[in-house]
Amino acid sequence: MIEAIANAFRVPELRRRILFTLLIIGLYRVGAHIPVPGVDIAQIQQLIEGQAALGLLNLFSGGALEQFAVFSLGIMPYITASIIMQLLQGVIPAVERWSKEGEAGQRKMIQTTRYLTLAIALLNSIGLLTVFRQYVGGAAGFDLLTNVVIVITLIAGTTMIMWMGELITQRGIGNGMSLLIFASIVARFPSAIWQSILLGNTAMVVVTLVIFVFVVAAIVFMERGQRRIPVQYAKRVVGRKVYGGAGTYIPLKANSAGVIPIIFASALLFFPAQLATLTGNATLQSIGNALSSGWLYYVLYAALIVFFAYFYTALVFNPIDIADNLRKNGGFVPGVRPGKATVTYIEKVMNRITLPGALFLAAIATVPTMLFRVTDVTILEQFGGTSILIMVGVALETMTQLESQLKMRHYDGFFK
Numbered sequence: 001m002i003e004a005i006a007n008a009f010r011v012p013e014l015r016r017r018i019l020f021t022l023l024i025i026g027l028y029r030v031g032a033h034i035p036v037p038g039v040d041i042a043q044i045q046q047l048i049e050g051q052a053a054l055g056l057l058n059l060f061s062g063g064a065l066e067q068f069a070v071f072s073l074g075i076m077p078y079i080t081a082s083i084i085m086q087l088l089q090g091v092i093p094a095v096e097r098w099s100k101e102g103e104a105g106q107r108k109m110i111q112t113t114r115y116l117t118l119a120i121a122l123l124n125s126i127g128l129l130t131v132f133r134q135y136v137g138g139a140a141g142f143d144l145l146t147n148v149v150i151v152i153t154l155i156a157g158t159t160m161i162m163w164m165g166e167l168i169t170q171r172g173i174g175n176g177m178s179l180l181i182f183a184s185i186v187a188r189f190p191s192a193i194w195q196s197i198l199l200g201n202t203a204m205v206v207v208t209l210v211i212f213v214f215v216v217a218a219i220v221f222m223e224r225g226q227r228r229i230p231v232q233y234a235k236r237v238v239g240r241k242v243y244g245g246a247g248t249y250i251p252l253k254a255n256s257a258g259v260i261p262i263i264f265a266s267a268l269l270f271f272p273a274q275l276a277t278l279t280g281n282a283t284l285q286s287i288g289n290a291l292s293s294g295w296l297y298y299v300l301y302a303a304l305i306v307f308f309a310y311f312y313t314a315l316v317f318n319p320i321d322i323a324d325n326l327r328k329n330g331g332f333v334p335g336v337r338p339g340k341a342t343v344t345y346i347e348k349v350m351n352r353i354t355l356p357g358a359l360f361l362a363a364i365a366t367v368p369t370m371l372f373r374v375t376d377v378t379i380l381e382q383f384g385g386t387s388i389l390i391m392v393g394v395a396l397e398t399m400t401q402l403e404s405q406l407k408m409r410h411y412d413g414f415f416k
Contacts, residue, residue, distance in 0.1 A: 007406055014173070014405055021172030024164050025183045031071040031160070032064035032184075036153045038146040039068045044132055063188055068132065070157040073124050075180050078162050081116040082177075083260065085109060090315050117162055118155060125154035173405075174398035182394040185387045212388065215364070219392045222360050225254040227353045229346065234330040252350055255357035256317060258393060261308035262365050262386050265301055298370060302362035309358035310351075319346035364389055 009015045035041055045066045048058050058065040061074035088095045095112075098105035129147055161180060168176030228249035272287045323342040325331075332338050336345045365386055 011405070014402070017171065017173045021168050021174070021179065024168050024172065024176075025179065028071065028161065028164055028180055028183060029187060031157060032061065032069050032187075033067055034070045035067050036070060036072070036150045038143065038150065039132065041067055044068050047132070061184055063191075064184075065128075068128075070153055071161055072128065073121055073154055073158045073161075074184060075161055075165065075177055077120040077124055077158050078113070078117045078165070078177060079181075079263075080120050081113045083263070084116060085113050086316065114162065117158065121155045121158040122151070125151045128154070174394070174401055178390075178394040178397065182391055185391055215388055216392055218360075219364070219389055220396065222255050222357065223253075223393060223396055225357075226251045227254070227349060228252070229349060230334055231326065231331050232334055234332070250322065250346070252346075252353060253357075254353050255309075255361065256350075256354070257309045257312040257357070257361075259361075259386060259389050260312050261305045261358065261361055262389070264308040264312070265304035265365075266386075268304060269297065269301060298366050302366050305362040305365055306355075306358040309361060310354055313350065313354050317350060319343045319350065322346060361389075 009018070048066050061069075061072055061076075064071045064074060085095065089099050090096070095109075098108045098112075101108075129150060162177075165176030165180050168174065168179055170176075172179075228251055231248050231250055233247075320343055323339065323346065326333075326342065327338050333342055333345060336342050
């Protein structure tokens, strides 16, 4: 590992990319500590500690929300916009055409995602302003100019984060948006450990860190797990040359949906609580409390994660296109007839391997929360399975990119 990192810094281009990425992440962390004007930060921190939904948003913003900083909205508006665009591919034919039009279509997708991000950022900033209304100008009457400045500042912060993420993707190493989320989560890690130690949970912190190592190993195992469907290509004779005849495989990931099912399930369960916070409705408040705590929360959370794992996999994975591409290129799955039989076979295999991946996601998302309720260890609350899953996934993706860059220059990479 150390030798691979040293090799990366020996290559001038890679060194520039890595240093540029670290510089952008550093600027992102600075923006997470610059508060917007006209707020009482101490009161806002107390409010966030009592709201599970706001605590989750605060984690993904790297603690920027509890400071009501310029980057309070974090990268979540862009992530939400990207997910919406992926969902629209299966609903709106024009969006589906863009996804298949190559570079020109990708530009349209990116531009639309940017505009959608700004719209979501506007709604989120107004929502946060409503939640924190008693700490921004008082309940009796708002200072309109201050509110407008805060909304514009939050939208500008989201736009800048989006720009930073794209800069990292273009000129740095790894996926910029993913790395910014990674930096936000990791930034909270030292303070959570220290807070747990101050509360007298030193032994539990050590046990938790040991469990953390095993959980990371399990996530790596699941993220790299594949079911490989063998594919054979028929031989074709063109003139005096023979083409095809080679064997390959279709890699199907056990967890092809990634962390998206957890995000969908969390958003759905926390939505009544967020709506109750905005409206102050007592009925919604009781529903939100029931859905965000207790055994009902755990059961619904696990069930929704499994459901969304299948739903999202079916949305992004199209066995009909795979079967058509195989047929057009003279490929076939040994023992399976081309056409509809191939589609049915791929669907059956995908449904089978999605189940263990979905159950693993449900366990990773719910078990740390249950352990926190029993042990009251702060680090379990702030760094549940979702955070670990995101961190490991982003780290693996970045290391894979570095690996490919080092292999191109005849250096040993991270994976032996």
